[in-house]
Amino acid sequence: MKLNMFKRSMIYATFFGSCLCIALVVAALGTWHWVDATARGLRNPTVSEARISFGLFEGYKELTVGVGWRHRHLSIKTGTLPARRWAWCGTAAQLVVALAASGGACVLAALGAAARARCSPKPLLVCNCLTVLFTLGALAVWLTEFFLRLQHNVMSEEDLALSWSSDMTADLGFSFWLVVTACITAFVNNVCILIAMSDGRDVDTSAPALEEKVNGAIMLY
Template sequence: MKLNLFKRSMIFATFFGSCLCIALIVASLGTTHWVDARARRLSNPTESEGRISFGLFEGRKELNFAYGWRNYDLSVKAGTHPARRWSWCGTAAQLAVALAASGGACVLAALGSAARNRCSPKPLLICNCAIILFTMGAMSVWLTEFFLRLQHNVMSDEDLANTWSSDSTADLGLSFWLVVTACISAFVNNVCILIAMADGRDADTIAPALEEKVNGAIMLY
């Protein structure tokens, strides 16, 4: 009961897709561009300017009061992160599960493509489904926070008191779209797995027919 070359190739292709998922999720967790925003002071909008970028755990805020730039660090530890605790915690937790599922998918893809005997690709399919589920969950949590809060304001109470505003200037940054790409990669993996599962040209179906022909030839002699 051996796998044919086509099935091995399709399963092995998911190994690279799973590695890509790992790289994308790790990059999204480590970069600080989940949201990029601009800011102005309502009291002097033509002379002031601000740039804010942050990830799930930290970020950076640069404000120009018309007499030079001032840089500030945004951090979860310091309590200066613009997003609320439930949003970055929920997003990070689901990405951690998706990362673990990606690692499992890598191992299963390597073992499945290297195994001489046929093994069920269902565990591999389940791992990739988990990646899709939890990356979509992470995106949903972050999008909820973005549309409810972050697109309207990423400034601190002190900045708001100084008439700074970022209303309608925030955009989803590169880090967020890395997660979207990881979700798409896992979906492509599932397509490859389903194609491999649907292909019926296993060696174990070919071998009995060949054996029957050989036995028939022997009987003729």
């Protein structure tokens, strides 16, 4: 049985969707804008200001009290990253699994679209379901940390001792929304696969070939 053009097109479309998921997850892992926040010094709020942005592994903090900006690097290696260890570990680990699932879906989609014979799209569906599942898990872990802690404080203990406050000034940055987009893309891939699976029209190439042989034999007689 040979795949019809519609099924082949739907499966091939998921190849580009999986490539997009890979790019989005890699960008989310590498960028420093999972949380963006501002802060004020309570002792002299009119001249003190701070800007903080950080990702899963690194970030930066800029502070001023009216005499110039001081720049500080945030890193999990030095323990200065505001997010707690369980949060960034859980988020990063699930994104790595989602990345591997997207890579598998990308390979399966390419092979499925290129195959001449009909092949089961179920492994491709499983890979995309795993991508959706683990991106949702990563988002859930990060949102839990954000609402429980980060929206109330992203400052270090040293800054808190100097009366800096970032209470309710934090926002989810674009790195977070890249993962949301990856999750939606993987879900759209699943929809395409289910549509392809529900379409029962396949081109049967054996019947025309048999008919051609019979016609040839009749002509010989």
